[in-house]
Amino acid sequence: MSDSGSDGGKWLDAHYDPVAGLYTFSSCMDLADLSGDGESRLVVGDLGSGSSGMKLKVYRGTALMSESILLDLPAGLVAFFMDLHEPRIPAVAVASGPCIYVYKNLRPYFKFTLPGLEVNMLEQDVWQQVREGQIDPLTLKEMLESIRKQADVPLSVRSLRFLSLDGSDMDEFVQLHKQQPIRRQTVITCIGTLKKSTADEDGVSCLVIGTESSDVYILDPEAFIILSKMSLPAAPTSMDVTGQFDVEFRITVSCRNGNIYILRRESDKPKYCIELSSHPVGLVRVGKNVVVGCTDESLQGFTQKGKKLWRTVLSAPIITMAAMNLPTRGFQAVLVGLANCEVQLYRDKNLLSTIKTPDVVTSICFGRYGREDGTLIMTTKGGGLMVKILKRTAEFDDRDSTPGPPLAQSVRLNVPKKTKLYVDQTLRERENGLAMHRAFQMDLSHLRLAAAKAYVKALESSLTPMSSSLTEPLKMNAVVQGLGPSFKLTLNVQNTAACRPVMNLAISFLYDESLYRMRSPYMRIPLLVPGLIYPFETFVECTSDKGISDIIKVFILHEGKSSPLLTAHINMPVSEGMTLN
Amino acid sequence: MVYIDEVEVDQEGIAEMMLDESSIAQVARPGTSLRLPGTSQGGPTPAIRLGLYREAEKQFRSALNHQEVVDTYLYLAKVYQRLDQPITALNLFKQGLDHFPGEVTLLTGIARIHEEMNNISSATEYYKDVLKHDNTHVEAIACIGSNHFYTDQPEIALRFYRRLLQMGVYNCQLYNNLGLCCFYAQQYDMTLSSFERALALVANDEEQADVWYNIGHVAVGIGDLTLAYQCFKLALAFNNDHAEAYNNFAILELRKGRIEQSKAFLQTAASLAPHMYEPHFNFSILSEKIGDLQSSYTAAQKSEDAFPEHIDTQQLLKQLRQHFAVL
Numbered sequence: 001m002s003d004s005g006s007d008g009g010k011w012l013d014a015h016y017d018p019v020a021g022l023y024t025f026s027s028c029m030d031l032a033d034l035s036g037d038g039e040s041r042l043v044v045g046d047l048g049s050g051s052s053g054m055k056l057k058v059y060r061g062t063a064l065m066s067e068s069i070l071l072d073l074p075a076g077l078v079a080f081f082m083d084l085h086e087p088r089i090p091a092v093a094v095a096s097g098p099c100i101y102v103y104k105n106l107r108p109y110f111k112f113t114l115p116g117l118e119v120n121m122l123e124q125d126v127w128q129q130v131r132e133g134q135i136d137p138l139t140l141k142e143m144l145e146s147i148r149k150q151a152d153v154p155l156s157v158r159s160l161r162f163l164s165l166d167g168s169d170m171d172e173f174v175q176l177h178k179q180q181p182i183r184r185q186t187v188i189t190c191i192g193t194l195k196k197s198t199a200d201e202d203g204v205s206c207l208v209i210g211t212e213s214s215d216v217y218i219l220d221p222e223a224f225i226i227l228s229k230m231s232l233p234a235a236p237t238s239m240d241v242t243g244q245f246d247v248e249f250r251i252t253v254s255c256r257n258g259n260i261y262i263l264r265r266e267s268d269k270p271k272y273c274i275e276l277s278s279h280p281v282g283l284v285r286v287g288k289n290v291v292v293g294c295t296d297e298s299l300q301g302f303t304q305k306g307k308k309l310w311r312t313v314l315s316a317p318i319i320t321m322a323a324m325n326l327p328t329r330g331f332q333a334v335l336v337g338l339a340n341c342e343v344q345l346y347r348d349k350n351l352l353s354t355i356k357t358p359d360v361v362t363s364i365c366f367g368r369y370g371r372e373d374g375t376l377i378m379t380t381k382g383g384g385l386m387v388k389i390l391k392r393t394a395e396f397d398d399r400d401s402t403p404g405p406p407l408a409q410s411v412r413l414n415v416p417k418k419t420k421l422y423v424d425q426t427l428r429e430r431e432n433g434l435a436m437h438r439a440f441q442m443d444l445s446h447l448r449l450a451a452a453k454a455y456v457k458a459l460e461s462s463l464t465p466m467s468s469s470l471t472e473p474l475k476m477n478a479v480v481q482g483l484g485p486s487f488k489l490t491l492n493v494q495n496t497a498a499c500r501p502v503m504n505l506a507i508s509f510l511y512d513e514s515l516y517r518m519r520s521p522y523m524r525i526p527l528l529v530p531g532l533i534y535p536f537e538t539f540v541e542c543t544s545d546k547g548i549s550d551i552i553k554v555f556i557l558h559e560g561k562s563s564p565l566l567t568a569h570i571n572m573p574v575s576e577g578m579t580l581n
Numbered sequence: 582m583v584y585i586d587e588v589e590v591d592q593e594g595i596a597e598m599m600l601d602e603s604s605i606a607q608v609a610r611p612g613t614s615l616r617l618p619g620t621s622q623g624g625p626t627p628a629i630r631l632g633l634y635r636e637a638e639k640q641f642r643s644a645l646n647h648q649e650v651v652d653t654y655l656y657l658a659k660v661y662q663r664l665d666q667p668i669t670a671l672n673l674f675k676q677g678l679d680h681f682p683g684e685v686t687l688l689t690g691i692a693r694i695h696e697e698m699n700n701i702s703s704a705t706e707y708y709k710d711v712l713k714h715d716n717t718h719v720e721a722i723a724c725i726g727s728n729h730f731y732t733d734q735p736e737i738a739l740r741f742y743r744r745l746l747q748m749g750v751y752n753c754q755l756y757n758n759l760g761l762c763c764f765y766a767q768q769y770d771m772t773l774s775s776f777e778r779a780l781a782l783v784a785n786d787e788e789q790a791d792v793w794y795n796i797g798h799v800a801v802g803i804g805d806l807t808l809a810y811q812c813f814k815l816a817l818a819f820n821n822d823h824a825e826a827y828n829n830f831a832i833l834e835l836r837k838g839r840i841e842q843s844k845a846f847l848q849t850a851a852s853l854a855p856h857m858y859e860p861h862f863n864f865s866i867l868s869e870k871i872g873d874l875q876s877s878y879t880a881a882q883k884s885e886d887a888f889p890e891h892i893d894t895q896q897l898l899k900q901l902r903q904h905f906a907v908l
Contacts (some may be wrong), residue, residue, distance in 0.1 A: 258908040278906040296906030421736045436770040443773030455811040464818040496845040566823045
């Protein structure tokens with residue numbers, strides 16, 4: 001164990017395994033005394049690679065104690081007491097897909113599946129007709145598409161999958177699935193626990209689940225029946241639950257529409273709503289207040305009635321959040337994992353401490369682990385597992401972080417020294433101001449004339465590589481590649497008009513035929529769509545071995561007109577292939 | 582047959598590249614090499630030509646063991662530079678300086694490597710050293726001058742360029758630089774006449790383009806946008822690949838309200854010179870104004886890659902990120 005300096009020596013580094021292969025989020029982690037021996041274990045729903053290798057892992061101390069395979073990606077994991085049996089051993093509930101898998105003593109114990117949703121009648125009829133062989137897959141596709149456009153009840157997963165298939169796979173899919181009845185199933189997005197009737201630490205808890213169909217269900221822990229159903233205006237993403245089911249409770253849910261809703265016992269509709277200015281990333285309750293981390297790199301505090309208390313801006317985007325509760329010391333704060341490899345500890349809006357981590361932290365869990373009450377467990381983006389223990393001597397002093405003068409104020413600008421020469425010149429300017437001004441104005445008139453003459457000449461012979469005529473606004477630039485004697489010439493032509501295409505154009509070249517040979521000295525340009533760059537390529541062969549180079553002139557011409565629209569001069573490089581011979 | 586001066590460290594110094602690209606054009610540098618082609622033919626030089634750098638290195642090393650010659654040091658340093666080992670080349674030059682203290686070509690070599698490694702301040706130190714030993718060294722004077730110009734001391738740069746003029750250097754690029762220095766040092770009576778003389782002395786189209794480009798800058802400075810427009814267009818007429826001119830021209834087009842044209846020119850500038858942040862940044866602002874935030878964001882990121890300390894880019898990015906986060 002060693003002290004880490006960056007956080008003021010408040011934490012002991014207990015364990016760090018950068019290659020633990022643990023990929024998870026804060027919602028899929030919990031600490032629980034799974035064998036009733038007074039030692040807490042870490043239970044993790046590992047997401048594996050996202051498509052395979054999903055596992056339920058249990059850590060004891062620094063070692064992996066057990067792992068079992070999960071059938072689907074876990075959306076959430078909680079440990080809870082489901083009965084009153086002695087010894088008091090909690091069960092583990094893993095939410096994945098439409099099901100909750102309950103494990104007891106780390107063995108599968110029960111599987112609860114959410115009730116199916118209402119199925120679209122029209123869709124059911126269509127599939128019925130398919131089963132009877134009345135319509136073929138193509139007609140089925142058309143009918144399903146029209147149903148999808150009009151129906152109030154969305155299509156089932158099977159129909160949606162069918163609509164996304166190619167023509168060749170449709171037949172097989174229909175044959176495989178047409179006999180099964182249609183069901184519409186929602187999935188679980190978040191899970192929490194709610195004490196049933198007592199506030200005891202080891203009291204029996206109900207499961208609270210949020211679903212993709214914007215509902216919140218409360219489940220009875222013993223019979224697994226739905227005790228209560230509440231509906232939200234949008235799909236929930238994370239939730240926090242407090243209170244007791246039989247007395248009074250409060251469910252705070254952050255939703256995908258960027259709002260936070262607060263549900264209470266007596267109503268099946270949200271009681272309060274907090275409209276955020278950006279999407280919530282994490283939601284943590286501290287005492288009676290709610291702390292929300294948002295995608296605009298801010299942390300915001302609200303009362304339980306949805307009144308905004310404070311907002312603080314963070315230094316990087318938030319990755320994950322977790323509560324830090326230390327009841328023995330009466331300490332409550334919020335841990336925030338940031339994208340810049342830092343974990344910051346906030347009490348209200350004040351930053352108490354910062355932990356620097358070697359990798360981005362994706363999940364945080366604080367609580368009793370083993371026999372140690374203040375343990376911080378983090379997993380990283382690269383699959384690492386990190387365990388830190390709060391020192392018993394650690395003190396977090398609550399400084400108000402009101403900033404002083406901004407840092408930029410004390411940065412010195414790199415202003416060059418005022419030289420004697422400069423002073424002399426200013427003197428000269430002051431003394432001869434009038435004469436200088438006259439000379440300048442005189443020269444300016446000369447120069448304007450010269451510029452105008454050159455400009456007119458360039459315009460008359462269309463020397464410029466862009467044409468600003470109203471009918472054919474074009475632009476060209478040329479690139480020469482190669483060392484010689486063979487060069488590749490690429491002409492990038494672009495129509496700079498806002499919406500009008502240009503047609504009937506051609507490219508032609510003017511060059512010294514004793515020096516160069518060109519593969520295609522005349523090219524027709526297809527219709528030019530505005531805004532796109534059209535590259536035209538040709539090859540130029542240098543036929544001279546004297547190591548000299550010349551200019552190749554490129555003209556863009558309009559069919560039927562002799563004067564070019566625009567001209568580019570290409571300074572050909574010396575052919576190195578020849579000079580080396 | 583083209584005369585290839587092999588001893589000259591053949592890549593251009595960064596000062597010249599900068600002069601060429603951003604505002605002031607090249608100053609020629611005659612007399613920088615040891616023009617002794619007869620003495621060094623045969624032996625390891627064909628190895629360089631053939632690209633057998635390791636072989637050439639071996640031969641030159643053995644040549645140095647036999648006899649200490651400045652040329653050999655230069656050749657060997659050139660080999661190391663081709664092998665992309667500037668530190669070894671630097672050490673070699675310093676080693677050479679132990680044997681030939683105050684040798685101008687070796688000092689110049691060191692200065693050029695510092696320049697290429699974008700360490701302008703120490704390059705300037707070495708060029709100053711060069712001037713101590715050879716006070717008519719054109720390249721050193723030009724580079725110190727341009728360094729002063731780019732560190733916001735045009736009046737001192739002007740001094741150096743005037744010195745070149747006194748030494749008899751008489752070409753388009755020098756007058757081009759003089760004109761620009763005069764303008765920024767507020768010696769307005771000399772400014773435009775220098776440019777006129779530069780125009781009279783142009784040797785090729787590229788020089789002409791550079792002069793017009795600089796006049797365009799002056800025109801923007803005095804607020805004559807019509808003249809600026811003509812100048813940038815002329816710069817483009819003479820040099821179709823002038824990315825800076827495309828960029829500035831795009832801004833003038835934008836001021837005229839021609840958004841599509843402006844966009845096209847900025848895209849061209851960005852494709853011609855991906856290392857420049859200006860086209861990306863301008864494109865980002867333009868896109869942001871017309872509401873194409875996605876393009877604006879990607880362009881701003883490119884601008885940030887090219888110039889990470891650019892405050893305006895950072896502010897724009899911050900603003901865009903905030904915008905994306907808001908519901």
